[in-house]
Amino acid sequence: MSRAPTLVGLLVALLAGAAGPAMAAPALVADLSRDQIEITTSFTGTRLLLFGATDGPGDVIVVVRGPNRQEIVRQKERIAGIWVNRRPVTFDGVPGYYFQASTKKLNEVTSDAVLKSLKIGPERLSLPVAAGTSREDAKGYRAALIRLKRDQKLYNAPAAPIRFVGGRLFRTELLFPANVPTGAYTAEIHLFRGGKQVSVTKKELSVRKAGIEAAIFNFAHENAASYGIVAIVVALFAGWLGGAIFRRA
Numbered sequence: 001m002s003r004a005p006t007l008v009g010l011l012v013a014l015l016a017g018a019a020g021p022a023m024a025a026p027a028l029v030a031d032l033s034r035d036q037i038e039i040t041t042s043f044t045g046t047r048l049l050l051f052g053a054t055d056g057p058g059d060v061i062v063v064v065r066g067p068n069r070q071e072i073v074r075q076k077e078r079i080a081g082i083w084v085n086r087r088p089v090t091f092d093g094v095p096g097y098y099f100q101a102s103t104k105k106l107n108e109v110t111s112d113a114v115l116k117s118l119k120i121g122p123e124r125l126s127l128p129v130a131a132g133t134s135r136e137d138a139k140g141y142r143a144a145l146i147r148l149k150r151d152q153k154l155y156n157a158p159a160a161p162i163r164f165v166g167g168r169l170f171r172t173e174l175l176f177p178a179n180v181p182t183g184a185y186t187a188e189i190h191l192f193r194g195g196k197q198v199s200v201t202k203k204e205l206s207v208r209k210a211g212i213e214a215a216i217f218n219f220a221h222e223n224a225a226s227y228g229i230v231a232i233v234v235a236l237f238a239g240w241l242g243g244a245i246f247r248r249a
Contacts, residue, residue, distance in 0.1 A: 038210035067183030
């Protein structure tokens with residue numbers, strides 16, 4: 001979906017702010033180049049533009065996250081020369097995707113206490129663990145989970161750059177890898193001055209399957225038994241066909 005009207009709106013807001021107090025512009029306005037990502041069989045990842053404007057100097061931090069899900073982390077341990085799985089740890093409310101961008105290094109924009117209160121940065125997320133997990137174990141498993149997400153390109157570090165154009169307009173690119181999960185996402189845009197948050201705005205974004213992939217996905221979830229039967233039949237046919245080709249060869 002084209003967001004050209006919103007870009008025009010940002011420019012109007014800037015002009016309104018320049019006109020005087022009677023038509024004061026909001027401190028922060030922002031939008032996305034599109035608010036929907038469609039995953040097809042040829043999807044290899046995509047980029048979105050997040051753009052906006054401020055009413056004056058300041059630093060901007062962008063956080064895009066979603067959808068939340070339960071994650072199980074397992075760690076291997078060598079015992080008597082054999083690698084075995086330790087007791088798994090379950091985390092709740094883990095964002096499947098987390099993207100951060102900033103005009104400066106995060107700790108140069110505001111304090112760690114403020115960043116933690118706003119859950120800016122994967123390491124500052126509140127990720128509840130199952131009862132009975134020690135604090136030390138939880139810390140180690142949480143770090144392992146974040147490393148895994150970064151390896152999968154689902155979390156980014158360090159924060160991506162946000163660039164200002166002309167002092168008030170800003171922009172940054174959001175990167176979504178091929179394995180981005182489907183669901184609802186939220187983009188939070190924060191404006192800071194003197195280390196204090198002075199404004200925040202949010203934008204919604206959805207990632208969904210489209211085309212033949214969506215049809216198969218919906219059929220599998222809405223007709224689980226039928227999908228299972230079809231999968232078995234296809235597997236049997238593939239096995240028979242492979243055997244027939246092998247015998248002829």
